[in-house]
Amino acid sequence: MSDAIRVPYNYLPMQFADYSEIAAGWDALIKTADFTLGAFMEKFESEFADYIGSPHCLATNNGTDALILALKALGIGPGDEVITPCNSFYATTGAIVAVGATPIFCDVDERFQADVDDMDRRVTPRTKALLPVHWAGASPDMVKVMDLAQSHGLLVLEDACMAIGGKVHGQSPGTFGDMGAFSMHPLKTLNVMGDGGMVITKDDDGMRWMLQYRNHGMVDRDHIDIWGVNMRLQPLQAVVASHMLTSLDERLARRREIQRTYDEHLGALGPSIVVPPRADWNPETVSLYMFQADNRDDLIAHLVANGVEAKVHYPVPLHLQKPGHELGYGPGDMPGAEAQADRLVTLPAHEYLTELQVELAMGVVEDALARR
Incomplete structure (x- = not known):
């Protein structure tokens, strides 16, 4: 690393x-x-x-x-x-x-x-x-x-x-x-x-x-x-x-701990950050930890510049990709997904992160918002 x-x-x-x-x-x-x-x-x-x-x-x-x-x-x-x-x-x-x-x-x-x-x-x-x-x-x-x-x-x-x-x-x-x-x-x-x-x-x-x-x-x-x-x-x-x-359930338990920590911190940062609602009937695997943010590209740049490998999954929905256009789709056909695509952020949330690394990621997000 x-x-x-x-x-x-x-x-x-x-x-x-x-x-x-x-x-x-x-x-x-x-x-x-x-x-x-x-x-x-x-x-x-x-x-x-x-x-x-x-x-x-x-x-x-x-x-x-x-x-x-x-x-x-x-x-x-x-x-x-x-x-x-x-x-x-x-x-x-x-x-x-x-x-x-x-x-x-x-x-x-x-x-x-x-x-x-x-x-x-x-x-x-x-x-x-x-x-x-x-x-x-x-x-x-x-x-x-x-x-x-x-x-x-x-x-x-x-x-x-x-x-x-x-x-x-x-x-x-x-x-x-x-x-x-x-x-x-x-x-x-x-x-x-x-x-x-x-x-x-x-x-x-x-x-x-x-x-x-x-x-x-x-x-x-x-x-x-x-x-x-x-x-x-x-x-x-x-x-x-x-x-x-053999170790899957143990590893997923750690991912869910990180998800809860992220949810708690991000959910308290105000309306510019939107954490997806969680369903009691759906314990997630946290394969990706995704949320929505205003000025997404600026936030991603700040995270990466400060050592947090944030990503986007994905900036262009399938119906707006070239083969999607060839199927007859265009902008405005999927308003929910299109609005989300401009705001999506994915944070590292795997089981090998330490508490210090999780706190660091949250601190960098908070710092980015404070600079606006």
């Missing part, structure tokens, strides 16, 4: 400073030479299914492929519309486009989550599915999402990539819909040393299809039933995932 960076956003060097237990797992794997699928990956899939509360889990090479695989398994393709929020990472919408379907954007609420009422307004006869996102580690009210889906006869795929370890009305994100997709990107709450992902489902037939499609459609070494691709997680990463899962 640079001396100039006093409150770092990237915590991976600290997280993997001691990887001796992971290395021991790798050593055991190497002795088996079980480098494609195999027992180590099946072990992680079983562990994650138990943790999340799903009968089936299938590991993939990243979260994007998890979304694509789930969409294909649900039979979504050309001619279908999928409603999804406009403030997610590119991968959510990219997966919809990758299977030939049409993304239909909806606006977001004050918690940065999909506006379920706006989802309802955007349903058409071509709508096949809802794809809510558990953005930043918080969650939309999935009970309302599922009620909406049931009222229109729609499928639901949850993008829970940021919400591993969270709860929604006591239930794990990803387990409400027909399928749930997760990511183990290095800066997700459950992460590996590279990329990884998972799909969960209650559907036995869907699980069987995904197992085949993930592995080239193979029935055995010499036969295929379908044309498939390679979406397999590397067993080396499965070893890392199994190890990281």
